[in-house]
Amino acid sequence: MSEEKSLNFIEEIVEEDLKNNKYSRIITRFPPEPNGYLHLGHASSICLNFGLTEKYGGYTNLRFDDTNPVTEETEYVESIKADVAWLGYKWENELYASDYFDTLYEYAVKLIKKELAYVDDSTSEEIATLKGTPTEPGKNSPYRDRSVEENLDLFDRMKNGEFADGAKTLRAKIDMAHPNMLMRDPVLYRIKHAHHHRTGDKWCIYPMYDFAHGQSDSIEEVTHSICTLEFVPHRELYDWLIERLEIFPSRQYEFARRNVSYSITSKRKLMQLVNEKIVDGWDDPRLTTISGMRRRGYTPESIRDFCDRIGVAKRENVVDMGLLEFCVREDLNKIALRRMAVLDPIRLVITNYPAGQTEEVLSENNPEAEDNGGTRPIPFSGELWIEREDFMEVPAKKWFRLAPGAMVRLKSAYIVKCEDFVKDDKGNITEIRCTYIPESKSGNDTSGIHVKGTIHWVSVQHAAEAEVKLYDRLFSVENPGEEEDFTSYINKNSLQVVNKVYIEPALATAKPGEKFQFIRKGYFTPDKTSTPEKLVFNRTATLRDNWAKESKK
């Protein structure tokens, strides 16, 4: 019935493995290092890893790759858990590479006993020098041939804290002439007298990524260990270690990390923006961090849909930011409550509306919902705020909003005709004067008049006020990550604060998390700082605007 969606290359591998009974169920893991907040790139990985086990049966662990105590913090652990949960995924186990430090130590001892690892006294510089280059083979370390007993003793003393940071390392004994640089006796353990966010001061030696990640996968019996392309060369070492250690054979598969235009997904660079206060924290709504997007008003559904649409492959890519916007609009269109708000107000006076009179009009909450989402009353009166840009003194071609003599529908209320307008000394228009057509009220319009334009409005005496933040892309270039000084390509207009916006009364009780469409203006959500006393709305996305395109012609 429904068209079978084609499989990505990882799904093909999984289906093949399941078909051949290599596994009865699959296990994946999402392995963030707790040294920063999650971003859109992580979302891709999360959707892939969790999506796979949801689809094929099995489970996914959340495993923190916390092998470097100097950069990792509990704050990040908490934010990562919150973000994964918000995206809608449930991990089977919450695990930490540091849970395995004892086992990892045993593994290292086993390697030493098999004469496959040795303690090296070389300095960092010496190791680098002896490593050679991609085009020249390396040379053996003078400490490479120590006896098993000596290595065992030295490694034990490393663990006991007898040596200073950097004084010694444990290295795998592989091949210093190997064409793969990672196989030239990679460092397995290094000394760091540092406080670990979980193990405290128990350890002063910490395993390197290559001696922790694959081993953790294996301990958890992860069947498909999915990572990004830059780890391709690590796979040879990953397999070598698992084979020599004779442990569960997890397998690593690599896919291309997803890049999105006009955004940055490098924890180092994100950290810089945060630390230099170029943005308002990790959850600045202009950032494509998960928390930033949440604050901006993105839904988890829209992010998952985006990840699904961009797919999984192995080639370099830069996905158009426009697709992300499409995804969020598509979701918000279905769920956002329609409200009226005037961002750049100009007064409209209805000269034939009885002075002092007020009435209520009804407006649908969401025309996309089954029953229009129900209706709400909106107070109407003879003095309204309308959008300044909805009036043109000299109308453009194909203009069908307000202009002298032109008629337009006030959304959910009456048709009005512009009779006059008022200018101040400087020539700024300060007021638009209209007459309304009493028989044209929405719902029982007997006027027989059809107008092409409909505009939004807010009654002056009933209006509430709010602050609105309009966002644009944070960077002025498509690929900021490629620039040597990416901070000089910040879009100066990426944040525009509109201090005083008039909103209809129904918006006065809006709370963070709620989603609105300000009719004709875009999708908005209350900021986390919004209070009933001071409402603050973030614009999640604009609406598509065909008039803007038309008017540029």
Add this chain to the structure above:
RNA sequence: UGGCCUAUAGUAUAAUGGUAGUACGACAGAUUUUGGUUCUGUUUGUCUUGGUUCGAAUCCAGGUAGGCCAACCA
């Protein structure tokens, strides 16, 4: 001057030796009490040169282009 990975419309991704398709974008039109939504239509592509084959985006070889690898980071 080494090893590894990759190459399909503007972007992303399918086609698994047999009609190059989908989505976003762009363009045109219809509908519309949001110039929104929805609907219809149009446009643009297999990096290159050879080879294998009845038939190649797909397999093979050479080239070209891009990326990754020389942290006691992950």
